[in-house]
Amino acid sequence: xxxxSIKELEHLSGIKAHTIRIWEQRYAILSPKRTETxxxxxxxxxxxxxxxxxxxxERGFKISKIAKMKPDQISxxxxxxxEVPGDNQGQVNALIAxxxxxxxxxxxxxxxxxxxxxxxxxxxLQVVYxxxxxxxxxxxxxxxxxxxxxxxxxLIRQKLIVAIDGQVLAPSAxxxxxxxxxxxxxxxxxxxxxxxxxLRARKHHVLYLSQNLPFADLVRAFEYYQPQHIVTxxxxxxxxxxxxxxxxxxxxxxxxxxxxxxxxxxxxNFLKFPENIKKLQFISEFIDAVSPA
Numbered sequence: 001x002x003x004x005s006i007k008e009l010e011h012l013s014g015i016k017a018h019t020i021r022i023w024e025q026r027y028a029i030l031s032p033k034r035t036e037t038x039x040x041x042x043x044x045x046x047x048x049x050x051x052x053x054x055x056x057x058e059r060g061f062k063i064s065k066i067a068k069m070k071p072d073q074i075s076x077x078x079x080x081x082x083e084v085p086g087d088n089q090g091q092v093n094a095l096i097a098x099x100x101x102x103x104x105x106x107x108x109x110x111x112x113x114x115x116x117x118x119x120x121x122x123x124x125l126q127v128v129y130x131x132x133x134x135x136x137x138x139x140x141x142x143x144x145x146x147x148x149x150x151x152x153x154x155l156i157r158q159k160l161i162v163a164i165d166g167q168v169l170a171p172s173a174x175x176x177x178x179x180x181x182x183x184x185x186x187x188x189x190x191x192x193x194x195x196x197x198x199l200r201a202r203k204h205h206v207l208y209l210s211q212n213l214p215f216a217d218l219v220r221a222f223e224y225y226q227p228q229h230i231v232t233x234x235x236x237x238x239x240x241x242x243x244x245x246x247x248x249x250x251x252x253x254x255x256x257x258x259x260x261x262x263x264x265x266x267x268x269n270f271l272k273f274p275e276n277i278k279k280l281q282f283i284s285e286f287i288d289a290v291s292p293a
Contacts, residue, residue, distance in 0.1 A: 003041040006032075012047065012096075012134055013054040020050065027067035029053055044100045051093040058089070088114070088126050095131045099152050107155055120163050121201065124194055128156060129283065132190075153190060160193040167200045174203075174292055177227040181209035181218055183246065185237035191262060191283070192233045199290055219253060229258050231286075234265035244271055251277050260289060 010017045023029040030050060032040045042050075052074050056066050066074070091114050098107035114123040135152065178199050180192055189211050199206050207225045209218070222230070230250070238246045243265050250259055251274030261273075262280040273279050280286050 003035075003043070004047055005041065009042055009047065009050050013050045015050065015054045015057075023053075023063060023067075027063060029063070029067060048097045048100065051096060055090050055093055088130065091127045092131045092134065095127070095152075096134060099135070099148055102148070102151055104151075104155065107152070111155070111159065115159070120159075121198070124160075125283065156190055157193060160190065160197060164193070164197050164200060167197070169200070170203055172203045175205055176229060177205040177207070177225065178229045178231055178290075179207045179209065179218075179222060179225055179227040180231045181213045181221075182211045182233060183218075183237055184212055184214045186233070186235060187211050188233070188235035188263075191235070192231070194283070195231055195233075195262075195286060198287060202290055202292070204290065215249070215253075222254060222257075227257065229260060230254060231260045231262075233263040234261060235263045236265065238265065240265065240268065243268065247271065247277055248274060251275075260286065262286060 004012075006017045006020055009015070009020060013020075015023075020030065024032070030042060030046050032042055032046070034040055053063070053066055056074065056077055057063055061077070069077075091110060094110035095107060098104075098110050111123075111128075114127040117123075118126060135149070180196055180199075182189065182192055192208075192210075196206055196208050205227075207221065207227065209221060232250075234243065234246075247261070247266075255276060257276065259277045260280055261277055262283070266279050267281065271279075278289065280289070
């Protein structure tokens with residue numbers, strides 16, 4: 001069973017810890033448990049409850065009214081809100097709840113709704129990225145296990161692959177060639193797949209080399225394909241003390257090519273980026289970099 005502190009509930013729900021305590025005392029919204037050493041904690045049911053309560057409260061429901069509602073009433077109201085176009089937070093919360101339950105049917109429904117309402121690209125940007133950000137909090141606090149990560153990654157990956165396969169290749173006069181890959185040891189593919197989708201949607205040529213590519217194979221593919229741009233995502237590899245060496249190696253080997261790098265391992269303040277490497281802090285920067293002027 002997952003254990004959440006009140007500060008973790010605050011980060012995930014957006015409700016201040018002080019407010020959560022007041023709601024507990026005045027309305028019995030939550031029922032914190034205690035460890036054998038008398039430390040308060042909350043479980044998955046509490047997290048799902050506070051996510052629902054915070055969403056209803058944000059949409060105008062008074063906390064006193066929510067406290068009197070039965071669980072099935074709350075679920076019905078949340079379901080109605082998730083049907084409303086533009087209610088991104090409700091859709092994010094629905095994804096979190098489905099993930100915690102490992103419920104594929106509910107996850108698929110929660111993911112399909114924003115895709116139908118917003119279109120694929122905006123659904124990823126407005127719903128899936130905020131969802132993955134909250135997943136990061138759960139992962140860092142050890143409240144989800146690798147099974148949860150694999151569960152959501154595989155379902156989102158399937159959506160990305162279907163969307164990529166559904167695109168009609170129609171390069172334009174301004175189309176350029178991009179080589180996309182993940183370095184050896186790197187297996188986190190979702191961001192790179194989305195970049196593949198974004199490039200193809202903008203009618204660029206893409207050579208997609210996927211995960212775990214040895215550097216020698218990257219060099220050979222580059223010599224054959226001759227792209228104007230290389231794109232990679234460094235989420236967990238190379239390790240922290242090897243990132244600068246890897247960036248320098250990339251820059252030197254492909255010194256006439258623009259290289260776009262994204263991911264957690266590229267965000268350290270001590271890194272120095274060679275002239276032909278552009279660091280991307282947000283996916284929106286990638287969209288700007290590859291969209292027609």
